[in-house]
Amino acid sequence: MEENKPWALVADVLGEGGHLQALAHVLQQHFTIICHRDFLKDPALHGPKVQALLMWKYLPAAEPALLRLLPALRVVSSGGVGIDHLDVAFINSLGVKVANTPGVVADATADLAMTLLLASARQLLEGHRIARDPMTLSLPQDLMGHEVTGATLGIVGMGEVGYKVAQRSKGFDMEVMYHNRNRRSREEEQAVGATYCQSLDELLRRSDFLVVAVKLTPDTVGLIGRRELSLMKRSATLVNVSRGVVVDQEALVRALRAGTIRAAALDVTHPEPLPRDHPLLRLPNALITPHMGINTYATARRILQRVVDNAAAAVRGLPVPNEVTRPNL
Numbered sequence: 398m399e400e401n402k403p404w405a406l407v408a409d410v411l412g413e414g415g416h417l418q419a420l421a422h423v424l425q426q427h428f429t430i431i432c433h434r435d436f437l438k439d440p441a442l443h444g445p446k447v448q449a450l451l452m453w454k455y456l457p458a459a460e461p462a463l464l465r466l467l468p469a470l471r472v473v474s475s476g477g478v479g480i481d482h483l484d485v486a487f488i489n490s491l492g493v494k495v496a497n498t499p500g501v502v503a504d505a506t507a508d509l510a511m512t513l514l515l516a517s518a519r520q521l522l523e524g525h526r527i528a529r530d531p532m533t534l535s536l537p538q539d540l541m542g543h544e545v546t547g548a549t550l551g552i553v554g555m556g557e558v559g560y561k562v563a564q565r566s567k568g569f570d571m572e573v574m575y576h577n578r579n580r581r582s583r584e585e586e587q588a589v590g591a592t593y594c595q596s597l598d599e600l601l602r603r604s605d606f607l608v609v610a611v612k613l614t615p616d617t618v619g620l621i622g623r624r625e626l627s628l629m630k631r632s633a634t635l636v637n638v639s640r641g642v643v644v645d646q647e648a649l650v651r652a653l654r655a656g657t658i659r660a661a662a663l664d665v666t667h668p669e670p671l672p673r674d675h676p677l678l679r680l681p682n683a684l685i686t687p688h689m690g691i692n693t694y695a696t697a698r699r700i701l702q703r704v705v706d707n708a709a710a711a712v713r714g715l716p717v718p719n720e721v722t723r724p725n726l
Contacts (some may be wrong), residue, residue, distance in 0.1 A: 402429045403712045405449040407466070408456035409434050411701075420694075423701045424451065427709045440466045449474060449708040453701075454688075455482045464491060472711030475698040477691065478557075480721055481613040481640070492559065495721040496707035500557065501699040506610075506690035507561030510638045512660040513662035514606050517541045517634050517684050543605075543632065543659070545569050551604030552621070554611030554639065554671060555581055562608050563589035576600045600627040608634060613640040623648040626657055634660045638690050641667030650676045653683055664690050 405428035411421055424430050429450060433456070436443050444466040450459060452475040452714050457463060459482075472494045475483060485495050516522060519542035527533055527540065550566050553558045555577040563573045566589075573591040575581075580593050594600040601607065607629065611617045621635070622645040629635070635658060636646050646667065652658050662684040666677070669688055677683050691700065703719065710717045 403448045404429045404431060404443075404446040404449050404675045405708060406433060406436055406443075406447045406457060407451045408432070408457070410414065411451075411453055413545050414692055418589070420698055420701055423698065424705055427705055439484035443552040445469055448472070448604065448637075448712050449540075451704050452476060453704075459483055459488060461487065464488065464493070470604045472496060472708050472717065476712070479613055479640070480667075483721075485721055494711045494717055496717050496719045497721055498700050498703040498707070498719060501694060501703055502691045503561045505693045505696040506558045506638055507565055507689045508693075509560050509664055509686070510558070510608050510610065510636055512563045513638070513684060513686065514608065514634065514638050514662060515545060517636070517660045517662040518545050518606070522684060523681075525667050543634070545571070545606070548605040549574065549603055550608045551575070551594075551600045552591075553577075553600065553607065553609045555591070556610065556612065558638065559608070559610040560585070560589065562610060563591050574600055574603060589696060597625070598628055601625055602630070604633055605630065606634050608636045608674065609643055611639045611643060613643065616640050619645050621645065623651070626652040629658050631656060631659065633658045634662060636662045638664045641665045646677060650680065653677075653680050660684070664688055 405424065407424065407430050409432045411424065421430065431443055445468055447467045448469050448471045450457065450467065450470060450473045452459065452473065466472065470493050473483065473488055474496045476498050478499050480497055483495060488495050512719055520540055524540060529536060544571050548571055548574050550571040550575065553561055555575040559575060563575065565572055573589060574594050575591050576594045576597045577637040586593065609621060611620065620643050626648055649661055653661060660682040664686045665688055666685065671678060678687065691697070707717050707719050
């Protein structure tokens with residue numbers, strides 16, 4: 398019965414009237430859910446009931462002020478792989494477990510990385526604008542794109558997402574090179590036809606398209622900055638599906654304006670969304686999408702199911718399948 402289910406606090410997007418209401422039944426199988434906005438109407442009443450905080454795209458934010466209102470909390474279960482938005486050490490200090498959802502976002506994110514690469518290379522948005530423009534009376538002959546087939550693809554970060562991007566690039570006969578903290582096995586490299594670059598600088602110099610798919614750590618903040626952009630080909634395109642702060646956005650604006658690189662295609666920025674007067678939004682050679690890499694119904698369902706499975710295990714006192722035990726680096 399509903400009253401016997403443990404309570405879970407969820408983002409408003411997942412609750413009554415939320416954009417993902419169609420998937421709420423995944424949560425309701427195991428939990429009585431309460432939306433953040435309803436929780437805030439009477440935290441003293443609802444707080445002692447909540448045993449699980451279920452996060453979707455960083456919300457509800459697991460901030461100390463909120464966590465201290467949840468004395469019965471057993472777990473913070475976050476959708477997605479990254480944990481840079483979580484103070485794991487602090488949450489654990491409250492006797493609360495932390496979990497994430499590795500292994501379920503890579504396909505959708507890699508799909509979007511290739512979508513951004515192709516759309517930027519072939520000037521898809523400009524073509525769409527011209528085709529729909531009521532003033533268009535004849536089709537332009539000078540809307541030229543850049544060849545993807547046979548081009549050199551550089552991948553920075555050959556984790557789950559990076560490897561999936563390499564798999565997809567085989568269909569375009571791309572020459573795949575990658576730079577990663579740890580080299581993949583020879584068998585894994587051969588499976589996608591990838592060549593390891595010990596030096597990031599070498600990868601930057603040789604890539605026609607550079608896909609950034611690293612995890613956010615202190616070492617990757619500002620990884621692609623003025624110096625790195627200056628090493629890239631003037632005809633190169635930067636694709637970022639990792640985190641916005643991995644790329645120095647001021648340096649990127651200057652590089653795009655000066656023609657240091659040809660274009661950028663970004664699913665992530667900092668902040669999100671960008672201020673409406675941000676110069677990146679006015680550059681014709683910058684394609685920006687609203688952090689939608691995981692936004693497919695199938696992926697959302699898999700993420701939510703994993704979020705629920707992790708939380709249900711924690712509430713029952715069972716081993717948490719995807720528990721995050723290390724503190725933030």
